Amino acid sequence: MSKLIDRIIPDPVRCITGISAYEAEGGFRALKKAARAGPDFVIEEIVRAGLRGRGGAGFPTGRKWAAVAEDTATPKYIICNADEGEPGTFKDRLILEKNPFLLIEGMALAAFTVKAGVGYIYLRGEYPALFHLLEDVIAQCRKKGYIGPDFMGTGADLELYVHRGAGAYICGEETAMIESLEGKRGQPRSRPPYTVNYGYMGKPTLASNVETFANVPIILNIGAESYSKIGSPESPGPKLFSVSGDVVRPGVYELPMGVPLSEIIYEHCGGIKGGRALKAVIPGGVSTAVLRSDDLACRMDFTSKCEGSMGIIGSGAVIVFDEETCMVHTAYRIAKFFAHESCGKCTPCREGTDWIRAILLRMEQGLGVEDDIRLLREVCGNIAGNSFCALGDSAAISTIGFLDKFGDEFEAHIKGKTCPFGGPV
Amino acid sequence: MLPAEAVSQINNTLEKYPDSRSALLPALYIAQRHVGHLPLDALHAVATLLDLPDAHVRGVASFHVMFRDSPGGRHLVQLCTNVSCMLAASSGLLDVLKEHFGLRPGATSPDNRFTLLEGECIGECEKVPAMLVDSDVHTGLTAESIIEILARYE
């Protein structure tokens, strides 16, 4: 029995980019099943399976699909969020490289279920090779009638297009992505109205992450019942973890939700490179707060929390730092990222993220002053909770996380007027 | 003005979208591919083709890292220095580029061959350090390999 039906990336080495290979290994079975059982069945299954969005926020996917399905406005759209910009995250890329038909099958299921006729894959501008691959994959599916007018005799239509982003992290934020797809500056919209009712072109729109779409065929293949038994009860299912940094075997790992962080690092990734000690881990992309080695028992799912931090799983990007890494420098590099990516719409994020960056740079260069830590905390506090979208919050959460967990290193930089790690790694 | 081929490519993308404004990013990509960068008259040409206000088009182009308003070198090098790559000492590679090619972040090499950008994560973090040269991804860079790779771009 092929692994295809119950795994997102059945084979970490092989790329299934020919449609016959995908079909041969059980591809499109879920779609055929749905075509027989009808849209209501699909939504019920997703709800029963307990699938939560893999884009970072963990929103219950079944509710989203149901909301779009219920809206009577037409036309409707589906958008796959393949903007994957959170530093350290590369799991969507792996899905698209290794098993792209799974995404298309997931999107066809969505189109059929919510009655959307057109779909877009909003692909990161930095993945140019995947653009062509996806266009080819879509063409193959269309030729075989898995999408297109009246696909698989379902009476539903689906035209799928790949839309390339052009280098803006904020365009991964759902409403900014829609603005961007509409040909505007990619700045987030106020909610409500929500995307499900007022999305692309002001029409009901289903926007989900690549991995989220890819989970749906698996649910239908193995049934909601067995799916819900994988991993944590509150957020079940398989999850892709992108692991990078100072581990022996970085890469994408498909593991059940709720796996402890220590298991990912030590069992799957072979521990820390060069036999050094672990100093810190960013558990879910740079938007999540950093953890120390004593936090490694944390379970990676949407509900568990580690002491002193908000959500930890984020995009599932685990970045591991060994004992030789300077935390001030790391905090600075992340702050620089947020300052660079702030869209500029709201005051606290536009001005505050760059202020954080500037203070951290000074500290790293040994020019920090006594009061800087307090100032930094206050600036972060003034951003957090006041910014328009989560990017500003993330910048604050990240910095506060470093201050909370590694305050001593910051003080050492200020007192010693230099970086104890000898400047940039 | 854009070459006729660019115009027809842009017109072809229009059918993917319910309105012309949605075709703006693809149109800008096409224009940049043909012109090399996006000077005001290229932006104006795109605006005219899509029936959009000029300032709107410039506002959108300027929002994105991938669109350049000034001519750069023949090849655009984006070396990732974000955390995972940072851990693999990508900043050391910046020094290598400076020494070997006279390349500084944000600038173009004297022979107009390369423009270098200190990039954000390009999603290749398991094979660090990584860079994009035009649209080719190169990973697992070392001081030696980066020189050798760039030597292939004339």
Add this chain to the structure above:
Amino acid sequence: MNNMNNMKNMITLTINGKKFEVKGPVKVLEAALQNNIHIPTMCYYPKIESFGGCRMCLVRVEGMYRLQASCSLNAEDGMVVETETPEIHVARKAMLEFMLINHPLDCPTCDKAGECDLQDFSVLYGAAEGRFHERKRTEPESTKDPLIVRNMERCIMCTKCTRVCAELQGASAINVIGRGKHTSIEPFSGSKFDCEYCGACIIACPVGSLMSKLHRHNYRPWDTGEQFDSTCSYCGVGCGIHMQIREDGTLQRLIPAESEVNQGLLCARGFFGYEYISSPSRLTSPLIRKDGKLVPVSWQEALKYVASRLKEIRDASGGKSLAALASPKCTIEDNYLLQKLMRAGLGSNNIDSSARMGLAGLRRIVGGLLGHARTVSYVSEMAQSDAVLTVCSDPVTEAPVLGVRVRNAYDSGAAVITFGHAPGLRHHRSVTMQPRLKEQWHVLGALLSAVLEIKKPSGSREMMQELLGTLMLPTPEDMDDAMPREVVRKVAETLATSANVSLVAGRELACSLAGPWSIMVFAALAHVLEAKVYLISEGPNEHGLLDMGCEPDMLPGPAPMTDAGARRMIEGLWDARLPSEKEKGLSLMEIFEAAGAGDVKGLYVMGENPARSLPDSGFVTDALAKLDLLVVQDIFMTETAELAHVVLPAKTWIERKGTYINMERRLLGIDAGVGAEGKEDWSILSELCEALGLKAGYKRSDDVFSEVMKVSPYYCELHASNIRGETCKWPAEGGDGHEAILDLKALRPYLDIPPVVEGDGFDIVLEKPLFLNGTTALHSDALLRISKEPLARMNTALADSYKIRPGDTLRFFSERGEIEIKAHIDPYLPDNTVYLTDTQESAGILKYFRYNKMPFTNAPCKYTQKTGLKRGE
């Protein structure tokens, strides 16, 4: 879905402990404001979409886990809101600190100081402590634009400017450039704005980032003295304007008023076009031609001379040998007295005006057919249309604020169909129909037939029933070659199935080469579609002038010359005789034809410049030169005044009081903000009336208006409400009015489809410039500085056939002369048509045309027999 509550109309919410009921849907901020609770804002701007970026308006809403931006949050039933807690103050102070860290501390040299929101809020919430130790953003102030100074160091990125530019004005000329911290507000070019210069962004900017150059560094807000409300006199829209006067009595600036007409909008002419009042070429003293030269004389001498010369001519050759041009730039009072002087003082019916080229004929035919109540609609209501059809009119240049409302309608989902050339609506139209000139009116007729296939006229207006029964129309099939029938049918369907249709037309329709037939087709369209009608008047007081009887066959009221009752009433009131009703007065072009033939010997021109503004201006100038007496009453030494025997200096609308009737037929007032040399037109005329033996004795313009109220039943009704125009709405709100004077019999000869005028070569279409729309504009430095170079625009095919490259100098010939103009190629223009901007130099482009008088209306229709084109050196 999630906000079903908002669908309900009334919402009860608690703000700061008090319960309020508000009408929804409404934002929390607005709900608070309606109840006098003020929440500070930086990026909120009424009338445009909320943005939510500045984060000043944060409030605490019970049950929501973070502070909420009240400007973007819908009020919901049962909401409990706090707007002024310590927590909120901390947040607002923090937002101000963020805004200030990159803001220069240059208030002492900033013109905005004293009326700057950032300054005010900093005082309110406590200034930041200055704990920002990094380098501030630096970007030198840009003064590259002729009119707008852009200072990006002060910008707080509220984006109000870009949003009003896009959402209100519809110009989208500026945008946020860059991302994050590295953003700035820039026009497309990065330097010059090259925009519509409506000034909306300047008004919207809360800080000193966008400022008018016209009063840069030369006043402080606290130096402002008195303020006056007035009405812009650049076009027929009649926008309300506040005049800010400095303590020294000079004009500081004009700002848009929140009047019912313009609701805070203005165009470039209104916003920037006021410098002409202090132009060095203003006339200051009366002039009389002595030994061939105009020399200054006293008022007494000048008026005595004019009166005696007029009398001489009248006595020698009769009233018929005298004529006058009234002016839509002048007030009701002025025009009333000019007409009184001509009729009662000089015994002449030869009085007409530039309204002849547009509104006079349109109003007579359309109003006569549909009823006058149907010929006017509110400018502001245009925005609520579901479908708009512009007929050979570009409202964006002819009546700019109306044009902006068409754009607003489009943005709210209306179908906008531009029939003919309307470049101002280029980004705001659903369909454009641009048939060749020779067939365009026939295509309009075909459109009417296509509409009639779908929609049957309702209503019982007999005259319209008769008209529709007898008016001959081509079918879409007949016109297939000129415009594909599918297009015509599609547009007809859109119009016929829309609930709220608006039609716009102006001078091009009035001067149609196809004659009154076109106007009847237009009226029939309006009737069948039950459309709101917008007839553009290019002058501020065209309706008022027509109401005052400044037409050869009409008396003030207006009443027909033949109305015995009106004649008796007026003669009694004036204690004077009117010319006989059989005395057929001369219309606009007939006056010049008669002057050329020597039959008219004396002409009194008030506030008009026929040597520039009429077609065939060479012929007009020759005719003017033949006059025995030419009196010109104006504010400038115009091309016409150069030829005059007597020149009398008048005052501008900024320097005097009076009333106008705008294109909505709303009574509007103007006020004297500043003093000036010269006399008000009405008072000059009053003195002349007296000198010619009429009872005058008016002390103020109000005295004249009181007499107008006695003469005109409408004006009695109008004046019952206040002049600032809040309630002066006749006839837009119904009533047939008092002037159903049209006899359909008179139109019978024009019911047939007019023949297509065959011509070869290309068509020439004039593009009216937005900024320079007349003599006053030409004396406004600011408008001259932004005016665009005149161009001959054409598409690639036409350019290729003449081997023209962009930038070539072209020479266009007609039997009347030639004109040099630069070529511009725009691939999106229709075939075989050259679009010429008015060149403005010497007599402008109109001298290149001849004219035909349209039957029935006598409107001059421009045409040329030959058109040639050569490439210059």
